[in-house]
Every structure is written in structure tokens, then in C-alpha cells.
Amino acid sequence: MKKQTLFTTSNVVLCMIAITLIIIPFVSDSRTMIILLTQIFIFGILAMSYDILLGYTGIVSFGHAMFFGIGAYSSAIILNLYESTMMIFILSIVFGMVLSAVLSFFVGLLTLRLKSHYYAMLTLAISGLLLVVAEKWRTITKGNDGFTFRAPEIFRDRMMFYLFVLACLIITFMFFKRFVSSPLGRVLIAVRENEQRTASLGYKTLHYKVIASVLAGVVASVAGSLYAVSLRFVNTSVMSMDITLDALLMTIIGGVGTLIGPLIGATVIEFAQHYLSGLARDYPIFERWIIIFGIIYILAVIFFPRGIAGTLGNKYAQWKMKRSEAKTSKTYSGLESSMVDKRGDLK
Secondary structure (H helix, E strand, O other), X not given: OOOOOOOOHHHHHXXXXXXXXXXXXXXXXXXXXXXXXXXXXXXXXXXXXXXXXXXXOOOOOOOOHHHHHHHHHHHHHHHHHOOOOHHHHHHHHHHHHHHHHHHHHHHHHHHOOOOHXXXXXXXXXXXXXXXXXXXXXXXXXXXXXXXXXXXXXXXXXXXXXXXXXXXXXXXXXXXXXXXXXXXXXXXXXXXXXXXXXXXXXXXXXXXXXXXXXXXXXXXXXXXXXXXXXXXXXXXXXXXXXXXXXXXXXXXXXXXXXXXXXHHXXXXXXXXXXXXXXXHHHHOHHHOOHHHHHHHHHHHHHHHOOOHHHHHHXXXXXXXXXXXXXXXXXXXXXXXXXXXXXXXXXXX
């Protein structure tokens, strides 16, 4: 049995990337870059939570934005009603996580018995229902107009908020990495591959799918809270279908079932949206930048059918296999030549 070690190539690369991201705000004075990277981290957390559903459990949800919106509204409303301190902000995150956990538990229990597209459509309907509630409950949410609120004093400095969100991203990634490697995570992967066979082995697949749904909803709520504080503003757009589609695209472009893939997808999409919309202000040809963005997505799917991380991972695995085969054949040829030499000496 192979002994696991922390100092693998992938772990070293990830540590180097994390250290680089920590250093960036201290060496760069670009406020735009700091804000853009913060948005990438937030949507990276959201996309990783969606990857737990799609990539590791095989569940397609069109209502993931409702958990994102619950987190955003929980933090925004609590910070608006009470003093905007760090303690209140943490409590608002916890409150949003509890609400999302309860809702995702009951939604999962009621809907995960359905198969594939039926489940997806029902989650879309429930998300739409919550969106209507947010639009009509104007005394609390202010409807489509939304409202502004004050962030904690420490987050007035964008660098501090950047580091806080980065810490949340690293903790989420490490937690998910451990989760998918655990026996529970292995069962979820088995459910994704063949649910009937997994059930025949004695596993109650519905329970495992509900656990994945609750975990994904809770983490999406954290992303929503961070997103609301990053803007100091919230409205019903945080519960729109666009949020779910963004998470889905980030997961598919980056690589389904890889964890690092959603982070790559979030980086690609956020950078593309930022720079294409910026070019539209200077060059008329980019005014319909969403079409160019669609072309980029199509090209990404064509050239990276398993996502960027998945395709590159397969290429690397094939290269390692060819290299090991070449080493093996070289060793065998060396042994054969030495045996021939020995036979010649005996003669």
C-alpha cells in the first residue's frame, strides 16, 4: 500500500499559487485587480459547491442561486438592522448557513427522489418561488430596487476583505478536498457512476444525496454573504437564474469533478467578462461582447471536452503512462542484453 505524503507535485503547486495570491495585494496597488480577484474567489467558492452536486454526485440543479441569495440577503439585512461589526457579520453568515441547510435538507428530501431533469425543473421552480418572495416582500428586501448597507469597519480596506475571502476560499478547498477523499465522498462518486448498483450494495443513496445537497447549499450561502459585502448592496439579482448558470458554466469550463476546475472556470469567466465589457467601451465591435463570450465557451468545450483541468489532467496522466512504459521497456531490454552477455561468457 502506497504511503500518502503531503509533498506531492500538485500540493506544492497549489501552495505556491496560494502564497502568490497572498502576496499580490502587498506588491500591487491596482484596486481594480484586487476587486476582480475577490470576485473570482467568491464565485470560485460558489462553483466548487456546485461541483459537489454535479461533479461528485451527478445532480444537476437549476436552483442553486436560491442558497446564494439566502446568504446574500441574510448578511445584508442583519448588517442593515444592527451595528456593522465583524461579530455581527460572522453571525449573519452563520444565520444564512443555517437557513440554507434547513431549506436544502427539505428540498433535497422532497425532490431528490426524482430523476435527472425532473429534479432540475423542480429546483428551478422552488428557486423561482423564492425569487418572487424576494421581489414582493419589499418591507424587508426592498424588491428589485435593493438597498445598500454598511460593511464592517475592517473591510473598508479592500486588501483586508481580499485576504478574508482568500482565506475562506482556501479553507473551503481544503475541506472539500478532504471530503471527496473520505469514505462518504467515495460513496457519492459511486452514486454518480451507478446509483442502482450502489443501492444494491446496501447504501441508502437518497441520504447521501441529501448530505451533498445540504453541504453544497451551505457553502453557496457563504459565497452569497461574501458577495453582498463585496458590493455593499443587494437586490433580487442574487437569486436570478444567471447566478446558477454562471456556476454551471464555471464548473463545465474548468472541469467537472476536479475541484480545481471550478476555480479555473471562475477565473476564465470573470476575466473574460471584465475585459470584454471593458473593450466594449472603446471599440464598437465589442458592444455585443456576450456573443464573443459565447464563442469562447463553445471553443472551450470543443478543445477541452472534459474541462480545462480535466483535459490537462488526462494529458498529464497519458504522458506519465508513456514515460513509465518507456522506462519499463528500457529496463527489460537492459536485462535481456545482460542475460545474452552472460550466456556468451558461459560458452
